[in-house]
Amino acid sequence: MVQAVFLASLRPATPKFSRHVQGKREFRMANHVSSLKRTRQTETKTAINRANKSKLRGSLRSLREAIAKGDASTLKAAYSSTVSALDKSVQKGIIHKNTANRYKARLNARVKAVVAPKAA
Numbered sequence: 001m002v003q004a005v006f007l008a009s010l011r012p013a014t015p016k017f018s019r020h021v022q023g024k025r026e027f028r029m030a031n032h033v034s035s036l037k038r039t040r041q042t043e044t045k046t047a048i049n050r051a052n053k054s055k056l057r058g059s060l061r062s063l064r065e066a067i068a069k070g071d072a073s074t075l076k077a078a079y080s081s082t083v084s085a086l087d088k089s090v091q092k093g094i095i096h097k098n099t100a101n102r103y104k105a106r107l108n109a110r111v112k113a114v115v116a117p118k119a120a
Contacts, residue, residue: 049092049094052088052089052092052094053089053094055085056085056086056089056094056095059078059081059082059085060082060085060103060107062078062081062082063075063078063079063081063082063107066078066079067107067110067111067114070114072114072115075111075114075115076111076115079107079108079111082107083104083107086100086103086104087100
């Protein structure tokens with residue numbers, strides 16, 4: 001018991017592999033160099049995927065707001081940028097190809113419903 005307390009007092013206060021993340025300390029449980037590298041790679045990829053998904057959701061939101069407003073010129077520009085964002089997200093592996101096609105079909109139907117009565 002005394003030996004365990006003595007050994008605990010010799011250990012450093014912070015682990016060897018620690019880093020700061022947004023003002024708080026995050027600890028990695030890995031001990032091998034390869035698993036530490038894999039953890040770093042996973043964190044980087046997760047941040048990139050999160051940013052890409054956020055960008056996609058933002059473009060979808062802007063298109064839905066343009067549909068709600070009903071302005072044809074901004075609607076066409078928002079639709080083309082959203083379709084581009086959907087295609088890029090498929091290339092990056094953020095969403096599946098069929099999911100993007102479903103989004104595009106439904107959004108295109110909504111855009112046509114808004115634009116067509118104004119032209120007629």
